[in-house]
Amino acid sequence: MHMQWNTFSELLVPTIQFLLEQKHLYQTVNIKDLACEYDKMYEKYDWNEVKGWYINFDAGREEVTASLPTTLSLVCANKECKNKKHPHNIGLTVVEPLGRMFDAGLHYQAKSLSSGYAPYFRLEHKGEVVQVFSLQYQCQACKGEPVTFLIRREGLKLQIVGRSRIEPCILPEGFPSKENSLFSDAVCASQTGSILAAICLLRIAIEQLVRRVAGDQDGRDIEGIFEEYKKTLPTEFPSNVKGVLKTAYDNLSVCMHSASANRKAFDEAMLLLARHFKMLSAFEFVNNGD
Numbered sequence: 001m002h003m004q005w006n007t008f009s010e011l012l013v014p015t016i017q018f019l020l021e022q023k024h025l026y027q028t029v030n031i032k033d034l035a036c037e038y039d040k041m042y043e044k045y046d047w048n049e050v051k052g053w054y055i056n057f058d059a060g061r062e063e064v065t066a067s068l069p070t071t072l073s074l075v076c077a078n079k080e081c082k083n084k085k086h087p088h089n090i091g092l093t094v095v096e097p098l099g100r101m102f103d104a105g106l107h108y109q110a111k112s113l114s115s116g117y118a119p120y121f122r123l124e125h126k127g128e129v130v131q132v133f134s135l136q137y138q139c140q141a142c143k144g145e146p147v148t149f150l151i152r153r154e155g156l157k158l159q160i161v162g163r164s165r166i167e168p169c170i171l172p173e174g175f176p177s178k179e180n181s182l183f184s185d186a187v188c189a190s191q192t193g194s195i196l197a198a199i200c201l202l203r204i205a206i207e208q209l210v211r212r213v214a215g216d217q218d219g220r221d222i223e224g225i226f227e228e229y230k231k232t233l234p235t236e237f238p239s240n241v242k243g244v245l246k247t248a249y250d251n252l253s254v255c256m257h258s259a260s261a262n263r264k265a266f267d268e269a270m271l272l273l274a275r276h277f278k279m280l281s282a283f284e285f286v287n288n289g290d
Helices: 005-022 031-038 040-044 180-191 195-213 222-231 244-257 263-281
Strands: 028-030 071-074 088-092 099-102 108-111 117-125 128-139 147-154 157-164
Touching: 005 028, 005 031, 005 071, 005 128, 005 147, 005 157, 028 031, 031 040, 071 128, 180 195, 180 263, 195 222, 195 244, 195 263, 222 244, 244 263
Parallel strands: 099 117
Antiparallel strands: 028 157, 071 088, 088 128, 099 108, 117 128, 128 147, 147 157
């Protein structure tokens, strides 16, 4: 079935919003996968044809004239923002000039736009259109420096290939302050595509935490240290949560020793840690080194 341009344009809005709100640097979403997940009828369309269409955000041109999400729910990267720790509205803004436009002829030219977004370059590679777009959004709470996204489109895939300012590294509630920098570095590495580095940093953070809390000064065997750590937890602490740090550490160790950049393993470890520290913060006993 032939897809109409306006249908494809309508699909781009939630796809771009999902990409910018839910994905990190160098992560990808597929327009077709997201559309078919939303409504099975989209499976009937000829998606191979769509791969060759150019996307344009300026009306009056002979391509798919697309809309953009006008607001995103993001954590503000500006340190001065009073609401920087919580996701809130980031609105599409006007930034002029955008800088330079790189075209398929490898020539540079000044490009000044008032629309707030623009194709950065476009070409065709192996039957699929390749485009890069620059999008700017401004925090509606602090009205500070806009965040700029660089999005690469190849056929049906959209990928964040650049961001300024970089995404803030916000830790879940209750994470220990003494190891805050290690945990933050791990999260930052995961958000910028360095998954193996993130795995190693998170593993180090867990080990440093349990050694500190267990009072280890001699570099004892890590297995025994985890047992000592569990003894420091409140008596009422749920038994099924006491061992999650060890579970996360072991899973990360498997990835590290096999040099496996497994994002799923990292995300699952972070969920285990968040569960553990959230539960711990509910007790009067707060083992955060303060």
